[in-house]
Amino acid sequence: MSNWIERDQQSIMSTYGRLPIVIERGEGNYLFDESGKKYLDLFTGLAVNILGHSHPAIIKALTEQGTSFLHISNVFYNKPAITLAERLINHSIKGKVFFTNSGAEATEAALKLVHKWSKEQREDRSGVVVLKKSFHGRTLGALKLTRQPGVYQDFPVTDIPVFEVEPHDTQALEDVFRTHKPAAIIVEPVLGSGGIVPLEESYLQEIEKLCRSYGVLCCMDEIQTGVGRTGEFFAYQHAGIEPDVILFAKGVGGGLPLGGIIVAERFSHLFKPGDHGTTFAPSPLSAALGNAVIDVLINEGQLVKGAEMAAQLFSKIDSLKQKYPERIVGVRGKGMMLGIVMNAEASVVKSIQQQLLDKGIMVDVTQQTIIRLLPPLTMKSKEVDFLIDTLEEQIHIMQKVGE
Numbered sequence: 001m002s003n004w005i006e007r008d009q010q011s012i013m014s015t016y017g018r019l020p021i022v023i024e025r026g027e028g029n030y031l032f033d034e035s036g037k038k039y040l041d042l043f044t045g046l047a048v049n050i051l052g053h054s055h056p057a058i059i060k061a062l063t064e065q066g067t068s069f070l071h072i073s074n075v076f077y078n079k080p081a082i083t084l085a086e087r088l089i090n091h092s093i094k095g096k097v098f099f100t101n102s103g104a105e106a107t108e109a110a111l112k113l114v115h116k117w118s119k120e121q122r123e124d125r126s127g128v129v130v131l132k133k134s135f136h137g138r139t140l141g142a143l144k145l146t147r148q149p150g151v152y153q154d155f156p157v158t159d160i161p162v163f164e165v166e167p168h169d170t171q172a173l174e175d176v177f178r179t180h181k182p183a184a185i186i187v188e189p190v191l192g193s194g195g196i197v198p199l200e201e202s203y204l205q206e207i208e209k210l211c212r213s214y215g216v217l218c219c220m221d222e223i224q225t226g227v228g229r230t231g232e233f234f235a236y237q238h239a240g241i242e243p244d245v246i247l248f249a250k251g252v253g254g255g256l257p258l259g260g261i262i263v264a265e266r267f268s269h270l271f272k273p274g275d276h277g278t279t280f281a282p283s284p285l286s287a288a289l290g291n292a293v294i295d296v297l298i299n300e301g302q303l304v305k306g307a308e309m310a311a312q313l314f315s316k317i318d319s320l321k322q323k324y325p326e327r328i329v330g331v332r333g334k335g336m337m338l339g340i341v342m343n344a345e346a347s348v349v350k351s352i353q354q355q356l357l358d359k360g361i362m363v364d365v366t367q368q369t370i371i372r373l374l375p376p377l378t379m380k381s382k383e384v385d386f387l388i389d390t391l392e393e394q395i396h397i398m399q400k401v402g403e
């Protein structure tokens, strides 16, 4: 065992099951461990490194902003952040941005905004609707919106009412809207840690319509799906809807911590000086990297190229599913956010993950039997083939063992 693994266990609280490798460096779509072994990174630090590692545009922004200044606080005007806010608005809805350092903090900001809005309403309106198996973060407020039993147990939660509905059950949603008069709904357009469940576009349109007729704030948690991950800048855009609040984080800071909310014009007056704040966000360095990410996605066409490669990846995994329907029972997701639903015990899927790692491919496993792929938008055709071939090899081994 690497000395670093022992030192980790001695010094860092154990809140994650780690893969047994110590990373030394990253380059392009690859990570290298202590021994120099190379891994194709289809995990991208949990949907963060949308352009892979050490992308030249990111290095340039790091160097330029990094040698200029790192932190100034919100007492001064912050050029990289202003530019990034303008660009986020240009790629989403007309409104204003509040920046945070993380996804959970974006959820907290959204909750505070929703609360201020429901106070402003004359009618008695409070609470938030969320979907079953949703994930919106782990801080005490966000925790109540995160509907995964292994995550929220044992902790006290806010007294903001939360109503859970089954995804795609429009009738249940309308019933909740009518009987409970909630202030807002927050949904992930593709449920991430809930098992890569893309919401039907018609369902998202239905949510928007119901929000309009019942006067409910429509909030999209784009923390994992945003910034090109699903093939549009934000995933809700596939459905052609217009949310009131968009939560973002993960990919937006180009590898550095950055998150926030975009709030539609008619609600952006709700935060007044003193209502909310943070020392660090928006970090000028994170914002500079965010601008570099958008340059590459839009000006260099990486968003479109990534979507094309994602289509290739999906169709090849789908062919694998046709070939081994008894092993792969589902392929779902959008863009570079895919779930391969395996028909196998959790321990078998865990061992496939380990085998792939031995062969030099990093993937994630979620909900125990779903192989989660979060590849960089820079993934190449030969890397798609490498994954497919290696996965097929593993399925053959499974077949043999099963016989």
Ligand SMILES: *Cc1c(COP(=O)(O)O)cnc(C)c1O
Residues within 6 Å of the ligand: 102, 103, 104, 105, 107, 135, 136, 137, 138, 188, 192, 193, 221, 222, 223, 224, 249, 250
């Ligand atoms: C990761 C994630 C969060 C939480 O973000 P953190 O930065 O880990 O706090 C919230 N919502 C969704 C959809 C996520 O994927």
